[in-house]
Amino acid sequence: MPEKRIISGCIAGDRHSQELLFRKYHRLMLGICLRYCQDKAEAEDILIEGFMRIYTNIRKYRGEGSFEGWMKRVMVNAAIDHHRGNLKHYFHQDIEEVKGNITGGIDPVEGIEVEELLKIIRELPEGYRLVFNLHAIEGYNHKEIAEILNISEGTSKSQLSKARKYLQKRLKGLTNNDL
Amino acid sequence: MKGKAENNIDGFFRKAFENYEADSSEFIWDKLDKKLSSSETPFLKHAPQARKIRLINFAKPAIKIAATFLIIATAAAATYFTVYTVKKYDLINKIFSKKPQPAPSEKQEPLVITDTSATEIKQEGEQLNVYDDSVASILHHESLMDKPLKEEQKPSGEISVNKPKENKKQTIPASGMTGREQTPVPIQGKEAQDMQEQQSGDKMPDNALSKDDQKKTETGREQAVTEPALENRQPVIPPQAEPPETSAKLNIPNVFTPNGDGINDRFVIENLDKYTANRLVISDRSGKTVFETINYKNDWDGANLPQGVYFYILTVREESGRAQAYQGMITIMR
Numbered sequence: 135m136p137e138k139r140i141i142s143g144c145i146a147g148d149r150h151s152q153e154l155l156f157r158k159y160h161r162l163m164l165g166i167c168l169r170y171c172q173d174k175a176e177a178e179d180i181l182i183e184g185f186m187r188i189y190t191n192i193r194k195y196r197g198e199g200s201f202e203g204w205m206k207r208v209m210v211n212a213a214i215d216h217h218r219g220n221l222k223h224y225f226h227q228d229i230e231e232v233k234g235n236i237t238g239g240i241d242p243v244e245g246i247e248v249e250e251l252l253k254i255i256r257e258l259p260e261g262y263r264l265v266f267n268l269h270a271i272e273g274y275n276h277k278e279i280a281e282i283l284n285i286s287e288g289t290s291k292s293q294l295s296k297a298r299k300y301l302q303k304r305l306k307g308l309t310n311n312d313l
Numbered sequence: 314m315k316g317k318a319e320n321n322i323d324g325f326f327r328k329a330f331e332n333y334e335a336d337s338s339e340f341i342w343d344k345l346d347k348k349l350s351s352s353e354t355p356f357l358k359h360a361p362q363a364r365k366i367r368l369i370n371f372a373k374p375a376i377k378i379a380a381t382f383l384i385i386a387t388a389a390a391a392t393y394f395t396v397y398t399v400k401k402y403d404l405i406n407k408i409f410s411k412k413p414q415p416a417p418s419e420k421q422e423p424l425v426i427t428d429t430s431a432t433e434i435k436q437e438g439e440q441l442n443v444y445d446d447s448v449a450s451i452l453h454h455e456s457l458m459d460k461p462l463k464e465e466q467k468p469s470g471e472i473s474v475n476k477p478k479e480n481k482k483q484t485i486p487a488s489g490m491t492g493r494e495q496t497p498v499p500i501q502g503k504e505a506q507d508m509q510e511q512q513s514g515d516k517m518p519d520n521a522l523s524k525d526d527q528k529k530t531e532t533g534r535e536q537a538v539t540e541p542a543l544e545n546r547q548p549v550i551p552p553q554a555e556p557p558e559t560s561a562k563l564n565i566p567n568v569f570t571p572n573g574d575g576i577n578d579r580f581v582i583e584n585l586d587k588y589t590a591n592r593l594v595i596s597d598r599s600g601k602t603v604f605e606t607i608n609y610k611n612d613w614d615g616a617n618l619p620q621g622v623y624f625y626i627l628t629v630r631e632e633s634g635r636a637q638a639y640q641g642m643i644t645i646m647r
Contacts, residue, residue, distance in 0.1 A: 143370055151370075152349065156342055165333035178337060182345050189349065251329050270323035271330050298322050305322070 137201060145193045152189055159202070160185070163209050169255055169267050170213035184212035210272055214282060217260060221283060254304045262297035269294050563588075565627065568644040571615040580625075580643060581611045588629040595625045595643065615645045 140158075143151025163184060167177035187208050195204050255263060264283060268274040269290070276294075280287045564583035571578050585591060595604040595613075603618055609627075626640045 139370075146370055148370060149346070149349065153342060153346070156345060160337055160341070161334035162332065164335040164337045165330065168333075168335055169330060174338070177335075178341055178344075181337065181341065182348060185345055186348060186352070248329050248333050251326065255326075266326075271327050273327075301326070302322055305325075 141192060141195070141201065144189055147189075155188075156185055159205060162202075163205065166206060166209050167213055168252055169271065170210075170263070171216070172256055176216075180209075180213050180216050183216065184209040187212055206272075210268070214264065214268075217264060220260065221285075250308065254301060254308075257304070258297055258300060262293050262300070265290055265293040266297040266301070270298075563627070563629065563639060565625070565639060565641060565643075567642060568646060569615070570646045572647045578614055579611060580613045580615070582609070582627065585609065585611060585629070589632060590630040592628045593625060594627075595623050597621070597623055615647075618645055620645045620647045 140151045140154050144155055160181065164177060164181050167180040167184070168174065171177050171180060188205055191208065195201065255266070258266065265279060268279050268282070269276065274282070276287045276290045279285075279290045283290070562584060566577075566581065569577050569580050580595075590607070591609055592607050593605070593609040593613075594602055596602045597618070598621070603623065604613060604616070606613075621644070623643050623645060624640065625643050626638060628636055628638045630636050
């Protein structure tokens with residue numbers, strides 16, 4: 135079944151098409167959701183919520199850009215909204231242990247499993263994680279992030295740099311352990 | 314330097330998570346499916362657009378199905394027509410062929426059969442067609458019971474002449490175990506029990522017998538034959554039939570406990586072995602047959618059935634060849 139057919143089926147609310155779409159993309163989408171929350175159950179909640187949004191809003195997809203990208207955006211928004219109720223608490227937290235500057239770049243470490251990275255990302259406090267995800271991985275700029283999360287650009291920037299530092303430290307620890 | 318490092322770490326993560334896929338739990342689609350079902354309405358909102366696409370998506374298969382149906386229907390009609398014509402043609406052929414060989418009509422058929430029937434089972438089958446299904450089932454049953462019938466000759470009523478074959482058939486209803494119309498003397502479980510109780514006291518009080526007999530005469534249609542059999546019960550009887558009859562009051566329990574403790578673990582019907590043959594059918598409360606056997610050996614332990622009330626129909630054949638049916642409830646407790 136070609137994607138176009140699936141999409142039109144989804145617009146019509148055809149359950150079979152919806153299932154096909156889900157089966158095709160749910161693993162990729164779950165990969166996104168996992169980055170935004172603490173555990174898998176939570177991620178799956180977001181996944182379901184995200185797909186619900188995809189189904190209800192699929193007729194808004196104009197066929198510009200890739201459908202996959204559109205779905206990803208919807209999913210990310212679902213993830214953010216999942217946190218929205220708690221957002222105001224997130225940015226009061228601070229990472230205590232991380233101090234000092236980033237010294238030198240890290241080499242892209244081969245052999246580190248994605249799961250490992252995921253674990254590290256999850257260690258970040260919610261706010262840092264959101265900002266880092268949005269900026270570093272999803273590629274939003276600080277202005278957009280500030281708007282989405284309803285914070286100031288400055289907060290976004292500082293959170294990002296702190297998150298980076300923390301991640302770097304953890305990564306170094308990982309590589310050292312590996313050696 | 315710093316900027317580079319930042320880009321580096323960002324890029325590193327970005328690369329790692331690009332197209333990262335994760336396995337979800339097994340039933341996640343079902344969850345989503347449920348949720349979709351519960352909030353079906355949003356999709357109906359966009360009815361005009363949706364309807365259009367639905368039409369496109371589903372009209373095709375629908376038309377396909379309709380088309381196949383049509384084809385099947387026409388094919389069926391065509392075959393029916395051809396068969397019909399062929400039959401017609403055959404008939405005509407027959408008529409033509411009959412002219413030289415006069416009168417192979419209905420009346421002669423039984424004759425033809427009787428010529429050869431005495432031994433051949435096949436013909437038995439053919440002849441069955443003349444009678445109704447119940448007879449057929451009896452016959453079938455007869456063979457299962459692998460018990461030769463006691464001959465109780467009867468002046469044959471409906472069927473033409475007294476050929477050995479037909480005589481046999483007529484005796485069957487008298488002794489048939491399943492024939493619905495013919496003989497079976499349905500004795501409700503309670504009554505059976507009553508009778509048993511009466512009996513347990515002393516040896517078969519006369520009124521129990523007569524009650525029994527009355528019933529039989531009332532219900533049995535072709536009692537002309539079985540009456541001698543009834544007499545068997547009374548002391549006048551030929552000696553061979555007597556011992557089983559008197560001692561063979563069935564004691565059917567109404568409960569058994571197949572829990573493996575060695576006590577009352579099986580559905581044991583006392584005196585069942587005194588009868589020459591039997592057939593036991595057990596069904597659950599919805600009427601589904603859960604157990605059925607011929608020549609039951611008191612060895613059923615309820616299999617894996619849940620505990621509860623079940624119904625049994627026990628048909629036994631006496632020495633005299635007459636059949637009796639008992640039915641009632643049996644409770645399985647574990």
